[in-house]
Amino acid sequence: MGRRSDPEPPEGDTPDTQTPDHQTPDHQTPDHQTPDHQTPDHQTPDPQTPGPQTPGPQADPAGADGVREPEAADPPSAGDGGGATPAGGRRRRDPVAALLIGVLTLLLGFAFAVQVRSTDTDAQLAGLREEDLVRILDDLSAREDRLRQEISDQRAALSQLGSSDSAAAAALAEAEQRAEALGVLNGTVAARGPGLEVVIRDPADRVTAGVVLNAVQELRGAGAETMQIDDVRIGVSSAITGEPGALEIDGEPVEAPYVIRVIGSPQDMATALNIPGGVSATVNQRRGEVVIAPSQDVVVDALRPLDTPQYAEPDDGD
Numbered sequence: 001m002g003r004r005s006d007p008e009p010p011e012g013d014t015p016d017t018q019t020p021d022h023q024t025p026d027h028q029t030p031d032h033q034t035p036d037h038q039t040p041d042h043q044t045p046d047p048q049t050p051g052p053q054t055p056g057p058q059a060d061p062a063g064a065d066g067v068r069e070p071e072a073a074d075p076p077s078a079g080d081g082g083g084a085t086p087a088g089g090r091r092r093r094d095p096v097a098a099l100l101i102g103v104l105t106l107l108l109g110f111a112f113a114v115q116v117r118s119t120d121t122d123a124q125l126a127g128l129r130e131e132d133l134v135r136i137l138d139d140l141s142a143r144e145d146r147l148r149q150e151i152s153d154q155r156a157a158l159s160q161l162g163s164s165d166s167a168a169a170a171a172l173a174e175a176e177q178r179a180e181a182l183g184v185l186n187g188t189v190a191a192r193g194p195g196l197e198v199v200i201r202d203p204a205d206r207v208t209a210g211v212v213l214n215a216v217q218e219l220r221g222a223g224a225e226t227m228q229i230d231d232v233r234i235g236v237s238s239a240i241t242g243e244p245g246a247l248e249i250d251g252e253p254v255e256a257p258y259v260i261r262v263i264g265s266p267q268d269m270a271t272a273l274n275i276p277g278g279v280s281a282t283v284n285q286r287r288g289e290v291v292i293a294p295s296q297d298v299v300v301d302a303l304r305p306l307d308t309p310q311y312a313e314p315d316d317g318d
Helices: 095-126 130-186 209-221 266-273 279-285
Strands: 191-201 226-229 240-243 246-249 252-254 258-263 289-300
Touching: 191 209, 191 266, 209 226, 209 240, 209 258, 209 266, 209 279, 226 289, 258 289, 266 289, 279 289
Parallel strands: none
Antiparallel strands: 191 258, 191 289, 226 258, 240 246, 246 252
């Protein structure tokens, strides 16, 4: 049997069965009992389906104008979907917190394992005899001695390697210095340092090759390291030839005035050139002039070509 619903009365109208609280007719029935012949307009009894009893309409105590206050809405149930539920059903765990928890767990496990092992070792040692403990102590002492000896050997080897490196570095530095000195003497390396700049003037073309050669010898005797005349480097095997006014050095022609740049002790070399009867006196006798200018920065940059090596060959006996 279907449920029939009566139309609700329009808002603002008072049902016919509503009675103010101060007036109660003698024939009115209490709210919890509903006679068969009387049914509220807003409730339809259903004899087949029991349900909660709905109380009858009551008058508004605020006034007699018939206006009712709206009833409070029922709170939404969990099954209606009204509550705010996270999509995953639970909060996500912070990954940083999870990582920290994992690390702490590992550390605690490691500490526990070490403690257990230490406890086991102590328990094993406590159960050994005195002779066994003495033997273990001797083994540990012997192992310590071996380790100390290995450390000492490694330190000695390291010290020896350092000494070898120092000796090799010193030998290399000395070899480089000797090679540079030989290059300066041979004229294959440029040089720079304190020395003299000597100018021999010969306006009358009377300065011979012998006079210039004597000047070179006097400078070498005074400690000259290297020198050049004009643009020709003077070496061990240099030769000065030619006639006055047309001199040649190692086949290269040079002209007066002859400019000699020499590196060495300025004072010693100047004294050697000015000795009585020396180079300066000889040039003056030939109506020439020698000008000596000491300097702390003399550059000798003319280079000699390397000589072609010559090798001896055995005689065939012919």
